[in-house]
Amino acid sequence: MRSKALATGVFSFIVWMSAVGLALAADQPPVDTGTTAWMLTSTALVLLMVPGLAMFYGGLVRTKNVLGTMMHSFVAISIIGVLWAVCGYSLAFGKSILGGWVGWSSDYFMLRGIDESIVNGVPEYVLAMFQGKFAIITPALISGALAERVYFKGYSLFIVLWFLLIYCPLCHWVWASDGWLFNSGAAGVIDLAGGLVIHVSAGISALVVALFLKPRVGFPRTTMAPNNLVMTMMGAGILWAGWFGFNAGSTVHSGLDTARALTMTQISAASGAFTWMVIESLAFRKVTSLGFVSGILAGLVVITPAAGVVQPLGALALGAISSLACYYALQVKMKLGYDDSLDCFGVHGVGSGLGVLLLSFFIRDSWMQAAAANVAGWGAWQQFGVQLKGIGATIALAAIGTFLICLVVDRSIGFRIDKEGEQQGLDQSLHGESGYGLIFPESRS
DSSP: OHHHHHHHHHHHHHHHHHHHHHHHHHHSOOOOHHHHHHHHHHHHHHHHHHHHHHHHHHHHSOGGGHHHHHHHHHHHHHHHHHHIIIIIHHHHHSEEEGGGTEEEOTTTGGGTTOTTOEETTEEHHHHHHHHHHHHHHHHHHHGGGSTTSBOHHHHHHHHHHHIIIIIHHHHHHHHSTTOTTTTSTTTOOOOSSOIIIIIIHHHHHHHHHHHHHOOOTTTTTSOOOOSOHHHHHHHHHHHHHHHHHHHHGGGOSSSHHHHHHHHHHHHHHHHHHHHHHHHHHHHHSSOOHHHHHHHHHHHHHHHTTTTTTBOHHHHHHHHHHHHHHHHHHHHHHHHHTOOOTTOHIIIIIHHHHHHHHHGGGSBOHHHHHHHHHHSTTOOHHHHHHHHHHHHHHHHHHHHHHHHHHHHHHHHHTOSBOOHHHHHHOHHHHHHOOOSSSOOOTTTTO
16 A cells, blocks of 8 residues: 555656646747757867967967967967856847947856757857857967067956957947847848958957067067978868858858858868969969968958858859968068068958958848848948948957057056067966977077
């Protein structure tokens, strides 16, 4: 009798728990496991780009600065990773405040309000972490312009301020549902994966930082050859692979749009690399590994804003145009004499800036027809005007904001390292380590 009563009680408990579970499930939208799996993969791919960038940059500097340069990329994972969870997601994607300058939502502060949130079939935690990886890599890109000549503490403060005062507002303008650029024109500014938010902002900021800090000791008289182009090439390969998560993941979908974005990314990168090879073959009768990887990046950055709206012909054209423009931008840099150490402006700023503008003339017909349904007569030149407004706002915010941040960092804790520390190298003077365990013959250069 007692056993029968126990069995009845257990059965009743199971039925009750099942009913509770069904009631709770009914209150939540279903999870799209396919899209969620792809977004988890994309998030990991974008994070993988950070060590890829560290390798790319680390191989381009002198031996005495390889660890210090790679640390600039890696430390962003920690610093920006913390800030994103605490307040960055709220500043970027919260409801507009301060006249639309930035966002804020108490639910997004410390991510405390999204524990059970499902957005378009994807847990909001996944979307927050995906966007957080974009926030991490953007200030890391800028480190290419200040390589070999800044205090680690100064760089750390710089990326904190830059993230809070430039990245988050710009992200809100372009990608938040109530951002003013997101709602500009018939369908808003087109920036699938960060042509404006990431590459143009980083490129313009890199130029400002390079001019503010002034050239490295000995530049351009002293030869400052890369220490390890093998590592740079491997870093470029990792970046190329990670870019599929970067662009295709930005569709926040797992279907036709995703396939389009991934395909255009591949085509543009290949086109950029091929074009740079042709240029070097005609100019020097040889193809360099450094030129090849520069072409890859030129093709990748130009398609970043455009991968969701162009077709293969557009991807081929944009990759080739970007490679040509970036190649000549680097020649101009040498003539002007400013020391953007690893060419962040010349590749990311110039290449992606072109992509933001020129995509207007390669948009697929179906997209343009949908835009024209919202605003009669909408066409390529009207969209070009929206894109131009977006790039103008990005340049103004990045240029003015970065200059002010440089002043604050320099006058508070110091930005440019002293001459003795620079000549010794960042690895020894700031970190007390050696990248390869060697004594460096160039330590006085």
